[in-house]
Amino acid sequence: MMSSPIEDAIFAMLAEIPAGKSIDPSNVAKSLDPEGWRRLLPQVKATAVGLARIGKLDVLRHNKPVDPTAPIKGVYRLRLPLAGQD
Numbered sequence: 209m210m211s212s213p214i215e216d217a218i219f220a221m222l223a224e225i226p227a228g229k230s231i232d233p234s235n236v237a238k239s240l241d242p243e244g245w246r247r248l249l250p251q252v253k254a255t256a257v258g259l260a261r262i263g264k265l266d267v268l269r270h271n272k273p274v275d276p277t278a279p280i281k282g283v284y285r286l287r288l289p290l291a292g293q294d
Contacts, residue, residue: 213240214248214255218265222288230268230287256286263289 211219217239221231233252237245259265260276267274268285 212255214252215259218252218256218259218286222286228287228290230266230271230285233284233286236286253280253284256284265289 214236217236218231221236221239225231233256234245234249236252237248241248256265256267257276257280260267260273266287266289267276267280268287269280269282271285273289274280274284
């Protein structure tokens with residue numbers, strides 16, 4: 209399966225920060241489209257949820273992973289899954 213520019217941007221940004229730290233999804237959108245980033249937010253969220261469902265990403269609310277099969281409302285952040293987390 210080919211990765212998307214959004215997926216590439218998520219993992220590139222996560223690679224630049226310490227393990228266990230998270231990124232703001234709006235920064236992913238801004239890195240791809242500094243002018244029209246807001247319209248990318250739904251695609252960033254959909255991509256993040258898809259990655260979370262296959263275990264490649266954690267979607268965080270209040271710094272805790274959320275169930276990617278449930279609707280994610282409000283502010284959320286993204287991080288790589290922690291080692292030994294399950």
